[in-house]
Amino acid sequence: MRMALATMVALAAAGPVSAAASAKPARLGLCAACHGETGMAQIPGAPNLAGQKLDYLREALKQYRDGRRNAPLMRAAIGPISDADLDELARWYSAQAPQQQGTP
Ligand code: HEC
Numbered sequence: 275m276r277m278a279l280a281t282m283v284a285l286a287a288a289g290p291v292s293a294a295a296s297a298k299p300a301r302l303g304l305c306a307a308c309h310g311e312t313g314m315a316q317i318p319g320a321p322n323l324a325g326q327k328l329d330y331l332r333e334a335l336k337q338y339r340d341g342r343r344n345a346p347l348m349r350a351a352i353g354p355i356s357d358a359d360l361d362e363l364a365r366w367y368s369a370q371a372p373q374q375q376g377t378p
Pocket residue numbers: 301302304305306307308309319320321323331334335343345347348351352363364
């Protein structure tokens with residue numbers, strides 16, 4: 275996981291990653307700090323997102339954005355995100371395969 279994060283940061287520094295096999299959302303780096311790049315939580319209290327239903331993830335993110343879910347951490351993380359970016363993140367996490375639970 276540490277490796278993956280480092281790779282991601284390096285890629286981000288090199289510029290926009292375009293047309294990768296399944297392109298990582300531009301904003302994934304921030305989310306990964308808590309939810310992991312592959313949707314397995316990195317901090318206590320953060321939920322795993324890997325393999326969660328797409329509609330559920332999309333709706334949850336909209337609720338944080340709109341303030342209907344009032345979790346300060348998530349509201350700060352999501353900010354005024356566009357529908358397109360929100361959709362990209364929901365799709366990414368929905369497409370990940372859940373992994374064996376480990377201690378972060
Ligand atoms: C600082 C840590 C942190 C960051 C950064 C963060 N999250 Fe979260 N996330 C949480 C926590 C904690 C919760 C549980 C909040 C709650 O009680 O509603 C959560 C909840 C969620 C949920 C709801 C899951 C569910 O089962 O209802 C989604 C979806 C989500 N985060 C996606 C994201 C995305 C996408 C990003 C990047 C834009 C992100 N998070 C960034 C900590 C974080």
